[in-house]
Amino acid sequence: MNALILAGSRGGTDPVAAYAGVAHKALIELGGETLLARVARATEEAGCVPVVSTDDAEVAAEARRLGCRVLPSAPGPSASVAEALAAVGAPLLVTTADHALLEAGWVRRFVADTPADADVAVLLARRDVIDAALPGTRRTYLRFADGDWSGCNLFLLANHRAAGAIHLWRLVEADRKRPWRIIRRFGLRMLIAYLRGRLTLARAVERLGELAEVRAAVVASPAGLAAVDVDKPADLDAVRRVIAARG
Incomplete structure (x- = not known):
């Protein structure tokens, strides 16, 4: 399948790129490779064909040097994914250029563990x-009745029906500065259950599927490092330590 690597920019100066002294975060070098090269290599080793979505000329040049197909990114990640799905079709794996520690084994297991009807x-x-893999790391967690979970920047769009999930994502993304509209979409009962700590991850995913009119599934990662991306300078320092420890 194709693997879409999101390498767009959000405008302005990226603090991680500035910290590393490069023009774009995807061009940061770790262990002699750019972040983009590390992610592309991991997806290729997993049996995927890497496709890079970017609006940056230097990143596009690096992607072509790596032998990747390049697609122009759209305003926002959800729109970029929607356009890529239309261009290359499904199944489509989606990840990000700052997934610095991505391993082929994580990708293969994720695809294998995804339910056949999802x-x-x-x-x-x-x-x-995550704490066992990288003690002290600070991540963003979704807190459910059955535990706290963090995203791993890996998504699988198994078929054309996945477009419904992207549409919901675009609506939520558009309302990110109007949280009351996001809450209204998910329903008051859902919000109350979440605030009271009674909402399970399974029920939340089921509700997302209902709203998007898709069969949605969550796959649990046995690798805590799969949740580590490079969103801030401290993340880059942590990733550098992990790579140095591996030699």
Whole structure:
């Protein structure tokens, strides 16, 4: 399948790129490779064909040097994914250029563990698994009745019906500065259950599937490092330590 690597920019100066002294985060070098090269290599080793979505000329040049197909990114990640799905079709794996520690084995296991009837799947890792892999790391967690979970920047769009999930994503993305509209989409009962700590991850995913009219699935990652991306300078320092420890 194709593997879409999101390498767009959000405008302005990226603090991680500035910290590393490069023009774009995807061009940061670790272990003699750019972040983009590391991610592309991991997807290729997993049996995928890497496709890079970017609006940056230097990143596009690096992608072509690596032998990747390049697609122009759209305003926002959800729109970029929607355009890529239309261009290359499904199944489509989606990840990001700052997934610095991505391993082919994680990708293969994620795809293998995704239920056969799922239209869309997302990889998540539990807090205890992440803490065991990288103690002290600070991640963003979704807190459910059955544990705290963090995203792993790996998604699988299994078929054309996954477009419904992207549409919901675009609506939520558009309302990110109007949280009351996001809450209204998910329903008051859902919000109350979440605030009271009674909402399970399974029920949340089921509700997302209902709204997007898809079969959605969550796959649990046994690898805590799968949840580590490079969103801030401290993340880059942590990733450098991991790579140095591996030699």
